[in-house]
Amino acid sequence: MKPTIYDVAEKAGVSIATVSKVINNTGKIGAETKENVLQVMNDINYYPSMLASAMMGKRTNTIGLLVPDIANPFFAELARSIEDTGQEKGYNVVICNTDNNPEKEIQYLEWLKQKSTDGVVIATGVQKEETFKELIKENIPFALISRNLSSIPVDTVLLDDYLGGYQAGAHLILTGCRNAICLTLNVKTSSEKERLRGFKKALLDHEITYNEEYTISCDGTIENSTNVINDFLKVNKNIDAIFALNDMIAIGAVNGARSFGYNIPEDISIIGFDNTILATISHPPLTSIAQPIEDMGSQVIHLLVETIEGKKQSKKQVILSP
Amino acid sequence: MKPTIYDVAEKAGVSIATVSKVINNTGKIGAETKENVLQVMNDINYYPSMLASAMMGKRTNTIGLLVPDIANPFFAELARSIEDTGQEKGYNVVICNTDNNPEKEIQYLEWLKQKSTDGVVIATGVQKEETFKELIKENIPFALISRNLSSIPVDTVLLDDYLGGYQAGAHLILTGCRNAICLTLNVKTSSEKERLRGFKKALLDHEITYNEEYTISCDGTIENSTNVINDFLKVNKNIDAIFALNDMIAIGAVNGARSFGYNIPEDISIIGFDNTILATISHPPLTSIAQPIEDMGSQVIHLLVETIEGKKQSKKQVILSP
DNA sequence: GTGAAAGCGCTAACAA
DNA sequence: TTGTTAGCGCTTTCAC
Numbered sequence: 001m002k003p004t005i006y007d008v009a010e011k012a013g014v015s016i017a018t019v020s021k022v023i024n025n026t027g028k029i030g031a032e033t034k035e036n037v038l039q040v041m042n043d044i045n046y047y048p049s050m051l052a053s054a055m056m057g058k059r060t061n062t063i064g065l066l067v068p069d070i071a072n073p074f075f076a077e078l079a080r081s082i083e084d085t086g087q088e089k090g091y092n093v094v095i096c097n098t099d100n101n102p103e104k105e106i107q108y109l110e111w112l113k114q115k116s117t118d119g120v121v122i123a124t125g126v127q128k129e130e131t132f133k134e135l136i137k138e139n140i141p142f143a144l145i146s147r148n149l150s151s152i153p154v155d156t157v158l159l160d161d162y163l164g165g166y167q168a169g170a171h172l173i174l175t176g177c178r179n180a181i182c183l184t185l186n187v188k189t190s191s192e193k194e195r196l197r198g199f200k201k202a203l204l205d206h207e208i209t210y211n212e213e214y215t216i217s218c219d220g221t222i223e224n225s226t227n228v229i230n231d232f233l234k235v236n237k238n239i240d241a242i243f244a245l246n247d248m249i250a251i252g253a254v255n256g257a258r259s260f261g262y263n264i265p266e267d268i269s270i271i272g273f274d275n276t277i278l279a280t281i282s283h284p285p286l287t288s289i290a291q292p293i294e295d296m297g298s299q300v301i302h303l304l305v306e307t308i309e310g311k312k313q314s315k316k317q318v319i320l321s322p
Numbered sequence: 323m324k325p326t327i328y329d330v331a332e333k334a335g336v337s338i339a340t341v342s343k344v345i346n347n348t349g350k351i352g353a354e355t356k357e358n359v360l361q362v363m364n365d366i367n368y369y370p371s372m373l374a375s376a377m378m379g380k381r382t383n384t385i386g387l388l389v390p391d392i393a394n395p396f397f398a399e400l401a402r403s404i405e406d407t408g409q410e411k412g413y414n415v416v417i418c419n420t421d422n423n424p425e426k427e428i429q430y431l432e433w434l435k436q437k438s439t440d441g442v443v444i445a446t447g448v449q450k451e452e453t454f455k456e457l458i459k460e461n462i463p464f465a466l467i468s469r470n471l472s473s474i475p476v477d478t479v480l481l482d483d484y485l486g487g488y489q490a491g492a493h494l495i496l497t498g499c500r501n502a503i504c505l506t507l508n509v510k511t512s513s514e515k516e517r518l519r520g521f522k523k524a525l526l527d528h529e530i531t532y533n534e535e536y537t538i539s540c541d542g543t544i545e546n547s548t549n550v551i552n553d554f555l556k557v558n559k560n561i562d563a564i565f566a567l568n569d570m571i572a573i574g575a576v577n578g579a580r581s582f583g584y585n586i587p588e589d590i591s592i593i594g595f596d597n598t599i600l601a602t603i604s605h606p607p608l609t610s611i612a613q614p615i616e617d618m619g620s621q622v623i624h625l626l627v628e629t630i631e632g633k634k635q636s637k638k639q640v641i642l643s644p
Numbered sequence: 645g646t647g648a649a650a651g652c653g654c655t656a657a658c659a660a
Numbered sequence: 661t662t663g664t665t666a667g668c669g670c671t672t673t674c675a676c
Contacts (some may be wrong), residue, residue, distance in 0.1 A: 002460070004653055004654085005653060005654060014662075014663085015663045015664075016653090016654080016663090017665095018652065018661090018662060018663075020531075020656085021655095021661095023654095024655080026655090026656090027656095027662090028661055028662090029661065029662080030661060030662085033661080045460075045661055045663090047378075047432065047435055047436050047636035048436060048653085048654075049436065049438065049652090049653055049654070050436045050437045050438070050653090050660090051373050051376050051379060051382070051437070051438050051652090051653075052375050052652075052653035052654035052655085052668090053653080053654055053655070054373050054654095054668095055371075055373050055374060055377060055652090055653080055654070055655080055667095055668045055669070055670090056653090056654055056655045056667085056668055057655080058654090060373070060437070060656080062416070062437070064651085067647090068667075069402065070392070070398055070401050070402050070667080071398050071399045071401075071402035072398075073393075073395060073398070073599070076392055076393050076394075076395070076398035076401075077393045077394050079393075079398075080391065080392050080419060081420050081542060083392065083417055083418075084419065087418075087419075089419060091417065092413065092416050092418075092433060092434075092437070093417055094384070094416050094417075095401065095405055095416075095417050096405075096409075097402060097405050097406065097409075101633045109605060112414075113369060114369050114371065114372045115329070115372045115373070115384070115414070116372070116373050123480075134323065137326070140673065141385070146651095185390045222599075222602070222603070223512065224649085234670070237478065242655060251603045254605075255603075258605075275601070277393070277395070278599070278603060279578075279598060280544070280606075281603070281604060281672075282546070282602065282605065283576075283580075283605050287650080304399065306540060322498075322668085326668090326669055326670085327669060328669080335650075336646075336647085337646065338669090338670080338671095339646070339647055339648080339649095339671085339672080340645085340646060340647075341670095342670065342672085343645095343646085343671095343672095346671080348671090348672090349645085349646090350645055350646085351646080352645060352646085355645080355646080369670055370669085370670075371668090371670070373668090373669075373670090374652090374668075374669035374670040374671085375669080375670055375671070376652095376670095377652045377654090377668090377669080377670070377671095378651085378652055378671045378672080379652070379669055379671080380668090380670090380671080386648065416663060484651085554674095580662060584651070612646045
């Protein structure tokens with residue numbers, strides 16, 4: 001049987017209140033008593049139950065992380081940074097793969113609530129505003145990363161997606177491309193829309209007209225994006241560039257273009273977004289708009305933990321540059 | 323204030339015992355009463371506190387996952403599978419990045435214990451046998467994945483690493499290589515040793531002698547493995563193959579060989595291990611010994627959950643083929 | 645079928 | 661400085 005605070009108290013010949021005080025370093029306790037209690041705790045291999053202390057209103061020191069898919073390197077790298085910063089600050093993180101499925105999101109959120117998770121980081125795509133309202137109503141701290149919610153003030157860490165999109169467009173033009181297409185996801189978050197908007201603006205600024213039909217979408221997997229691009233190239237002959245809205249589908253675009261017979265970058269230029277490990281290992285290296293993933297992860301945790309620990313009331317929005 | 327079971331009881335005009343029974347579907351309750359209670363729970367937006375029920379001896383439905391680094395695609399893909407299976411069975415998973423650092427492992431294990439985590443999956447490398455003994459002593463269910471512990475019977479899901487190593491060796495020989503080197507990690511787990519053993523056996527079976535000095539190690543990062551390979555090739559001229567013990571360092575080996583001026587696979591063959599997303603996107607595609615990652619993840623959870631839920635006493639060892 | 649009451653392990657007044 | 665005690669929200673006998 002796992003020892004309890006009573007066991008410690010008994011063996012140390014003190015009351016449980018005293019033990020509690022030495023555990024939490026609160027109140028006043030004599031150096032000797034403290035020493036003794038610590039000794040006993042160590043002797044009988046005691047560790048406090050977080051469940052019990054959480055029941056008394058203390059934190060669970062756990063935060064939830066909602067991502068579409070942890071196997072996607074962008075989110076894996078983000079999760080790493082979030083977990084690192086969390087651990088520094090004493091929090092554990094629970095991963096929740098939502099596949100951008102609203103039902104799974106709701107389910108996870110429900111679980112996290114039941115477990116009295118202290119807060120949640122949301123990096124997931126689709127989501128009804130309803131869900132956020134509810135979190136706010138229930139007073140559950142949460143922070144968004146990589147997605148925007150303009151209607152309600154919430155803690156947010158964002159990339160300047162518009163600028164990123166613009167950079168992608170400008171880069172492609174610089175390399176001489178005139179007939180670019182965009183490969184996006186079926187489900188578009190605010191981030192994707194912004195990237196697209198920036199991209200179009202870049203073309204516009206260089207007096208290149210963008211054909212709206214050149215915005216094609218895929219489900220986000222490498223296979224699907226490969227096929228989509230391959231199919232598209234079959235019917236549209238003079239494409240000379242692809243702007244893929246993330247690295248995963250950029251790799252798909254590379255595959256698709258290659259299987260179509262194009263050489264990269266001779267026949268067609270491809271630019272990705274995120275600059276994950278995928279971009280760095282691809283050969284030739286994939287040009288990709290870099291997101292400061294590590295920084296983003298650590299910033300959300302800082303924001304979130306501050307509100308969890310009540311050190312700040314107002315909501316902040318942090319915007320980082322690509 | 324978050325509603326409690328008392329609020330439900332009061333509004334429904336019943337006792338908390340009755341409410342508890344409808345929540346848990348235990349005991350006997352009249353259809354009408356049940357209906358009514360359910361209605362009230364819904365009305366006031368009640369959800370039970372897992373903390374409180376866990377305190378009464380119920381499970382927390384949380385399991386910990388110890389990995390060296392979730393940003394490494396192999397572990398990310400594994401985590402995805404583990405989380406998926408966990409969620410199917412009603413468990414949340416807490417990620418713990420240990421960096422193979424024994425101190426961090428201990429720390430995480432301590433946290434998980436304090437939080438009454440139901441069990442833990444260990445995919446981390448270095449670890450003292452001590453740690454396992456303690457888990458067993460404290461009666462905490464745990465399962466190992468991708469690493470072996472021969473001295474104590476524990477639930478384990480393993481790849482047949484020896485066979486994988488053998489296959490790698492055989493493949494390299496088949497493609498005509500005669501001077502292969504092995505790129506391993508500084509910290510060697512049982513898996514790595516087995517892979518190496520299998521590899522050497524393959525060479526032996528083909529009457530090729532393996533030079534022990536051709537086993538070089540790196541810290542596991544792409545950068546480091548790139549450098550290590552580059553440096554090694556500078557002084558050892560006639561190497562025609564590299565067996566990298568995982569995909570991460572295989573990519574590094576590819577980079578290193580390329581930066582040295584070698585063409586792949588013309589000048590040198592490189593074979594990896596794991597067959598993660600890295601291998602599939604590398605160009606030309608990296609040959610890699612495939613681990614059935616998804617299957618492995620789901621199997622550990624099955625093993626672990628069975629012991630958590632007391633459905634099995636004996637420890638099982640599942641060995642999958644590469 | 646339903647309810648009263650005794651805890652689970654801990655924290656935090658309040659007393660002593 | 662230390663101890664007594666009343667909960668936190670829930671489950672679970674055991675009566676009714």
